[in-house]
Amino acid sequence: AQRVTQPEKLLSVFKGAPVELKCNYSYSGSPELFWYVQYSRQRLQLLLRHISRESIKGFTADLNKGETSFHLKKPFAQEEDSAMYYCALSPNTGNQFYFGTGTSLTVIP
Amino acid sequence: DVKVTQSSRYLVKRTGEKVFLECVQDMDHENMFWYRQDPGLGLRLIYFSYDVKMKEKGDIPEGYSVSREKKERFSLILESASTNQTSMYLCASSRPWTLHSNQPQHFGDGTRLSIL
Numbered sequence: 549a550q551r552v553t554q555p556e557k558l559l560s561v562f563k564g565a566p567v568e569l570k571c572n573y574s575y576s577g578s579p580e581l582f583w584y585v586q587y588s589r590q591r592l593q594l595l596l597r598h599i600s601r602e603s604i605k606g607f608t609a610d611l612n613k614g615e616t617s618f619h620l621k622k623p624f625a626q627e628e629d630s631a632m633y634y635c636a637l638s639p640n641t642g643n644q645f646y647f648g649t650g651t652s653l654t655v656i657p
Numbered sequence: 658d659v660k661v662t663q664s665s666r667y668l669v670k671r672t673g674e675k676v677f678l679e680c681v682q683d684m685d686h687e688n689m690f691w692y693r694q695d696p697g698l699g700l701r702l703i704y705f706s707y708d709v710k711m712k713e714k715g716d717i718p719e720g721y722s723v724s725r726e727k728k729e730r731f732s733l734i735l736e737s738a739s740t741n742q743t744s745m746y747l748c749a750s751s752r753p754w755t756l757h758s759n760q761p762q763h764f765g766d767g768t769r770l771s772i773l
Contacts, residue, residue, distance in 0.1 A: 649699035
């Protein structure tokens with residue numbers, strides 16, 4: 549069963565425009581949610597996690613348990629934000645992670 | 658800074674060969690993971706290990722096996738490589754899950770494996 553859904557494979561926005569990358573999950577209980585980013589020719593790295601409630605590189609993500617969503621947002625996109633973004637879920641019962649299929653973000657100058 | 662090192666960035670092998678992909682981490686992490694990354698499919702977990710000599714199947718273990726003889730090293734083995742195993746393989750490590758939170762994973766650079 550698909551636990552993490554990222555409905556958009558590709559997303560293009562203009563520089564300075566707001567950006568939202570969608571992530572929905574399916575899991576009973578209280579999972580932890582993460583966003584990972586992979587810039588061109590770089591390794592996959594953690595961007596942010598919901599328990600931290602922090603803003604990283606201008607990105608924020610709020611866990612909405614009612615809608616089972618964890619959308620990633622940034623008010624003003626920058627060219628250096630162009631990358632592949634993965635939403636990931638980790639159950640509160642163990643070590644495993646479940647990744648979505650990823651969204652490739654392109655910020656147009 | 659956590660360092661996860663995969664032995665090869667690019668690897669080309671032939672159908673039927675036995676292939677070894679090696680991964681080493683230097684942060685004394687208990688957990689180690691092997692994923693394959695394919696366009697449109699995201700990351701799919703092959704196997705993970707939460708301790709030396711311990712292993713758990715992920716979502717797509719068929720055709721693969723793993724070995725964890727030492728804490729810092731986690732090997733992925735393709736017993737008899739096939740063309741559908743051509744992919745990018747990612748290794749990751751993390752501290753273990755706790756009651757308070759789970760720990761983020763740290764990834765290597767990946768090994769792009771081509772099976773001819």
